Amino acid sequence: MPHTYEFARAALTVDIVVFALDEEDLQVMLIQRDLEPFEGQWALPGGFVRVDETLDESARRELQEETGLQDIYLEQLYTFGGLKRDPRERVVTVAYYALVNLEGHNVHASTDARNAAWFSMNDLPDLAFDHSMILQTAHERLRGKLRYQPIGFELLPEKFTLRQLQHVYEVVLDRELDKRNFRKKVLGMEIVKETNEIEKDVAHRAAKLYRFDKKKYDRLTKQGFNFEI
Amino acid sequence: MPHTYEFARAALTVDIVVFALDEEDLQVMLIQRDLEPFEGQWALPGGFVRVDETLDESARRELQEETGLQDIYLEQLYTFGGLKRDPRERVVTVAYYALVNLEGHNVHASTDARNAAWFSMNDLPDLAFDHSMILQTAHERLRGKLRYQPIGFELLPEKFTLRQLQHVYEVVLDRELDKRNFRKKVLGMEIVKETNEIEKDVAHRAAKLYRFDKKKYDRLTKQGFNFEI
DNA sequence: CCAAAAGTGTTAAAACTACACCCATGA
DNA sequence: TCATGGGTGTAGTTTTAACACTTTTGG
Numbered sequence: 001m002p003h004t005y006e007f008a009r010a011a012l013t014v015d016i017v018v019f020a021l022d023e024e025d026l027q028v029m030l031i032q033r034d035l036e037p038f039e040g041q042w043a044l045p046g047g048f049v050r051v052d053e054t055l056d057e058s059a060r061r062e063l064q065e066e067t068g069l070q071d072i073y074l075e076q077l078y079t080f081g082g083l084k085r086d087p088r089e090r091v092v093t094v095a096y097y098a099l100v101n102l103e104g105h106n107v108h109a110s111t112d113a114r115n116a117a118w119f120s121m122n123d124l125p126d127l128a129f130d131h132s133m134i135l136q137t138a139h140e141r142l143r144g145k146l147r148y149q150p151i152g153f154e155l156l157p158e159k160f161t162l163r164q165l166q167h168v169y170e171v172v173l174d175r176e177l178d179k180r181n182f183r184k185k186v187l188g189m190e191i192v193k194e195t196n197e198i199e200k201d202v203a204h205r206a207a208k209l210y211r212f213d214k215k216k217y218d219r220l221t222k223q224g225f226n227f228e229i
Numbered sequence: 230m231p232h233t234y235e236f237a238r239a240a241l242t243v244d245i246v247v248f249a250l251d252e253e254d255l256q257v258m259l260i261q262r263d264l265e266p267f268e269g270q271w272a273l274p275g276g277f278v279r280v281d282e283t284l285d286e287s288a289r290r291e292l293q294e295e296t297g298l299q300d301i302y303l304e305q306l307y308t309f310g311g312l313k314r315d316p317r318e319r320v321v322t323v324a325y326y327a328l329v330n331l332e333g334h335n336v337h338a339s340t341d342a343r344n345a346a347w348f349s350m351n352d353l354p355d356l357a358f359d360h361s362m363i364l365q366t367a368h369e370r371l372r373g374k375l376r377y378q379p380i381g382f383e384l385l386p387e388k389f390t391l392r393q394l395q396h397v398y399e400v401v402l403d404r405e406l407d408k409r410n411f412r413k414k415v416l417g418m419e420i421v422k423e424t425n426e427i428e429k430d431v432a433h434r435a436a437k438l439y440r441f442d443k444k445k446y447d448r449l450t451k452q453g454f455n456f457e458i
Numbered sequence: 459c460c461a462a463a464a465g466t467g468t469t470a471a472a473a474c475t476a477c478a479c480c481c482a483t484g485a
Numbered sequence: 486t487c488a489t490g491g492g493t494g495t496a497g498t499t500t501t502a503a504c505a506c507t508t509t510t511g512g
Contacts, residue, residue, distance in 0.1 A: 008232045012321060052312065180465085203512065407477085413493095434482040436490080
């Protein structure tokens with residue numbers, strides 16, 4: 001059923017930059033395109049926004065359809081509206097970024113039968129469209145936001161060690177941190193709660209597991225506390 | 230000439246939150262709508278994105294057409310895509326915010342014969358659409374960004390006194406700052422340059438005028454310097 | 459018993475906060 | 486000469502940065 005308008009309209013899409021962390025690197029999820037344009041090339045997951053869904057809904061739906069990822073941290077990043085982004089026609093895309101912990105989520109090839117895979121940020125293929133720029137913008141946002149908002153926890157399982165948390169900061173900020181100072185700072189903020197569990201299956205002394213105490217964080221924030229690492 | 234598409238498309242607009250500062254308050258520019266829906270109500274300047282212009286271009290054009298403002302600091306804020314934002318049909322809007330100094334820019338009623346005016350943030354009328362939410366988001370962004378990016382200068386004339394700069398911070402952050410500490414900090418960063426001019430027409434000792442040294446700021450930033458007030 | 463990472467305190471330097479007075483100018 | 490805001494320094498406190506050893510555990 002065709003739809004007609006008095007003035008030409010841009011197509012509207014969402015694209016999502018999904019970050020995760022492995023032992024070494026920051027990783028990003030890409031899918032291999034099976035359609036023109038850029039057939040065979042890697043691209044960010046995403047797709048057209050339906051007229052009856054919000055932008056957030058659209059981003060979550062596309063992510064679910066193309067990668068199987070669900071219930072993850074998702075935030076709007078920036079809207080890209082260059083004239084030649086897509087060789088076919090004018091397409092404006094609302095970009096999102098998402099954070100997941102690798103252990104809790106299995107990625108699968110999608111309903112669209114596209115190939116979905118993780119890539120290290122240090123070894124990226126050429127990307128379709130202007131997706132390299134979107135990815136770069138997302139990376140900058142993540143780096144900038146990590147220090148002032150408690151989003152690093154989203155890259156970890158629910159229970160994590162302080163070393164794991166430190167690793168998040170070291171990888172994303174790309175610099176080493178002092179272990180003692182880091183622990184002092186994190187524990188001093190009182191927004192992580194010790195569980196009575198410890199690491200399993202490690203060939204050395206097992207570390208305590210902590211949990212992000214969101215309620216406490218919200219309470220403190222309301223009182224003027226500002227997260228900063 | 231009508232345009233037909235296989236799937237329904239949202240209309241795409243831009244809306245701009247223009248901030249300025251007077252002696253007292255933070256101000257925002259609003260226009261009075263002369264068309265349904267919300268005829269007669271106040272709203273943010275903005276309008277439809279043409280298919281052959283980028284989002285930034287669109288925002289600047291609308292601003293120029295509706296308020297006469299040109300050559301001002303403009304930055305994308307957030308994209309609002311709720312289903313019922315506009316009672317007529319699905320409209321997605323890319324919101325921007327802008328900073329101007331009142332002295333340098335005269336606002337005029339526009340080509341659309343709408344009434345454009347400044348309102349104090351402390352005394353706002355009801356706004357059309359979801360513009361109150363957009364305005365609130367912009368205000369939060371401004372507050373958050375002011376401390377970490379040198380955007381406060383955009384609210385001042387090219388040459389300004391340190392007191393004026395302090396006033397920007399006090400009004401936007403809504404708290405008083407210590408004069409000596411503020412000066413120490415600003416001068417210590419070495420990103421404002423003394424001119425050899427002083428204030429005019431004041432009934433007391435005239436203050437030195439300074440200028441934001443963007444080149445120096447860029448140089449320092451490249452070397453890892455982080456602006457913070 | 460060895461390898462590996464967990465866990466822990468102190469000190470010096472830097473940054474921040476609070477605070478009060480004299481100075482220059484125009485009316 | 487007076488009212489007004491411009492301009493300046495210091496001391497106490499807090500925060501940050503640098504740094505090394507002992508403990509626990511599994512292999």
